[in-house]
Amino acid sequence: MSSAYRPDALIATDIDAYLAQHGDKSLLRFITCGSVDDGKSTLIGRLLYDSKMIFEDQLEALQADSKRVGTQGQEIDFALLVDGLAAEREQGITIDVAYRFFATEKRKFIVADTPGHEQYTRNMVTGASTADLAVILIDARKGMLTQTRRHSYLAHLIGIRHIVLAVNKMDLVGYDQAVFDKIVADYREFATGIGIDAFTAIPISGFKGDNITALSENTPWFAGPALIEHLETVPVGAADHARPFRMPVQWVNRPNLDFRGFAGTVAGGSIKPGDPVRILPSGRTSTVSRIVTFGGDLAQAGPNQSVTLTLADEVDCSRGDVIAAADAPPQVADQFQATIVWMDQEDLLPGRAYWLKLGTQTVSATVQPPRHTIDVNTMAQLSARTLGLNDIGVAEVYTDRGIVFEPYADSSDLGGFILIDKLTNATVAAGMLNFSLRRAQNVHWQAVDLDRNHHAGMKNQRPAVIWLTGLSGAGKSTIANLVEKKLARMNRHTFLLDGDNVRHGLNRDLGFTDADRVENIRRVGEVAKLMTDAGLIVIAAFISPFRAERDMVRAMMAPGEFLEVHVDTPLADAEARDVKGLYAKARAGDLRNFTGIDSPYEAPQDPEVYVDTTRLTAEQAAELIVEKLIGPG
Structure with a gap:
């Protein structure tokens, strides 16, 4: 230098x-x-x-x-x-x-x-x-x-x-x-x-x-x-010191069998040995035994200090949990109102699953259509269906499980989050949690005595979802129908969900924009999940053009219960069939957002079953799918 x-x-x-x-x-x-x-x-x-x-x-x-x-x-x-x-x-x-x-x-x-x-x-x-x-x-x-x-x-x-x-x-x-x-x-x-x-x-x-x-x-x-x-x-x-103690756990320090500590940075308040603490989201309590640092034990730790805490009891605590003052813990919820600053070139797709990272917690989350966006010149609240680059909006955010949080106004550490695209790993938004929704506190899971294993045992089968994806006209519905018939002859209990059929009822309010396609698949995934809970084998035939939504449905199911079937047909062949006349309308400009023409199709990268319709007949494809599900006859 x-x-x-x-x-x-x-x-x-x-x-x-x-x-x-x-x-x-x-x-x-x-x-x-x-x-x-x-x-x-x-x-x-x-x-x-x-x-x-x-x-x-x-x-x-x-x-x-x-x-x-x-x-x-x-x-x-x-x-x-x-x-x-x-x-x-x-x-x-x-x-x-x-x-x-x-x-x-x-x-x-x-x-x-x-x-x-x-x-x-x-x-x-x-x-x-x-x-x-x-x-x-x-x-x-x-x-x-x-x-x-x-x-x-x-x-x-x-x-x-x-x-x-x-x-x-x-x-x-x-x-x-x-x-x-x-x-x-x-x-x-x-x-x-x-x-x-x-x-x-x-x-x-x-x-x-x-x-x-x-x-x-x-x-x-x-x-x-x-x-x-x-x-x-x-x-x-000064405000950080006055707040109750909070420390998000970054990692569990276990160098040997004689030491187990929880490392993190103090986000607020102070802590000293002997203080009672609560582990969230589990709610278990204990007391602090030691405050360990590289330079030796501390008598007290405060905001922004990186420390390792050891506890008096063997409690379940891992990365993403929060150690907090026992008498003043933060909240746990899975539904929020949030203010979001959109930071990506691609617009928000309401209903699409993104990774939400808040402190050391990472969960899957969906954003609902915005309540409004904010005009920074006039402070007017404008109606909006999505968020574009640099938009600031207020929307509801749902997470797949409860997270530990505080309103951003009280704590940026436990109230500020980012959204990450699951496919690209790009940070697409920054957000601030304003409050949890009242219904998040009022709605609870009702315990039942007969679970999905009981329902499946009565039917003598393992629940599964067979998800057929491909271009319009690829032959998904034809193959799905044959698959169900073959399974019926084997005394399997099934139900067929077809893309066109569900739009006559469950999804009749949805169009064909990217956002509506996302919501279409989300709803179908939830129905398929309920049907597998009933012990059924569900056969779903949907264009489902986006990998993110197919992965979302896969994540709803138990491991091994989701079979993705790519019904691969060249666009020219699918267009030549055009049984419903949809490609002709799309080419004429009378049908917008049509997959393969002016809306993209993201082919599966590693499906459980690949069907090349230029080599296999519909009967052969159905046989291949059933064999994958049941095993060789």
Whole structure:
């Protein structure tokens, strides 16, 4: 590491002294956000420069880059310190979230420079998710813009309660107080409307350094504080200490038979040996025996400390469980109202199963059609059937089992979640749980004496679902009918669910959009599950074009009870048959969202049975399926 450009700054030989000097200081995480070209990167570069966090080689590269991109004279383009991607430097914009560390005599800081472009709003949400404070920048020449409103709303929504309104580029408007006052008044009107009770307004010039580390002579009408002074004095962390104890379990530490501890990071409150705790969702109770760390046992642990707890009793506890104060535990539920920020190019498909990750818990979840979306300009609630990129909406979320949670307003650790696409593993949304639905607490499983094993035993068979999928006209219904007849001759108890037939009753309210197709298969899967509980062999013939929904139905069944059958017919052959005339309508534009024409079909990747209809007759295909289910005759 090279020496820094100022004699009193950090150099390689001072690392240990530097860490000792700053190790016990409080840490403030904050973000800079706003519209494109409001000066976010320049401000962070200025903060790094003024806090002596630039080294000689960095300074030399910065000066060279500043000349290359056209900065006049000896001036430094501070934005280049933060804009690390080549695309960012070439376009002069921020794309990725850039995290930088710096410190003053009073506090340590981690700052996230978030993108201003609307298409990168998801990056801004990522940066804001761990921040204590948001610096909202406004170009003094432009005033309030859409992204100013969007980022302010998101910062407040995510739970950031310390807001700094930094009116930047005051040097370009002659440090005019009237311009500053007008922007502050406009922002106050908007902020009050979205629930921001207070904010600190500061006129600055990130490029010139006005009111960054000290008050500027160019704004004698401004009494302060300077930006750094304000950042050094904002209170952080007090609320976490006042909350009841919570620690999501990250892993079970079992190095030998003599030690069993539960490792995680304390999300709130404090804990000490002897304190009673409750394990959720099971509800079992115990007391803390030890608080173990790499440096030795602790007498007490508090928020953000990573520890291993040992308990006095042998209780069932694993990753995803939450250890909490015994007398003030969080809630457990499986149905919620949530606010969701959609972050994927592909729209939300209501009813599709996504992975929901909340802390150390991962469950399967479905999102219902949104109650409404929110217009960040007017705060109007708009009706919507789905969520698109950067949309903010309120919807109900159902999980496949109860999860431990608290409302996001009380705890971001147990109230904030992400949704992950099961096929691509892409993070598609970030969300905040508002509350559990009342029906989630009022509806319980009713215990019955005769279970599915009894029903299956009476029929002398093992329940199963034979799921035939393929293009329209592939021959699914014909093969399914033959399969049922063959099983009937073997005295098997069956029921046939056909795609067209269920749309006359159960699913008559559904169309053929992607979202309706998802709901169609979800309902059929639930019916098939109930029928297997009755001991039946269910034969389902559905186009079911999406792998995610076929996998969803498979997950409903017991292992080995779901047989996926791919009835594979070339599109040209299926279209040539066109018994129902559907392909002709689709080609003419009279039938929208038709699989194989203007709607995709995702073929099974590893089906239990593969039927190539160019080689097998329907009779042969049915025989193959029955043999797979029952075994050789």
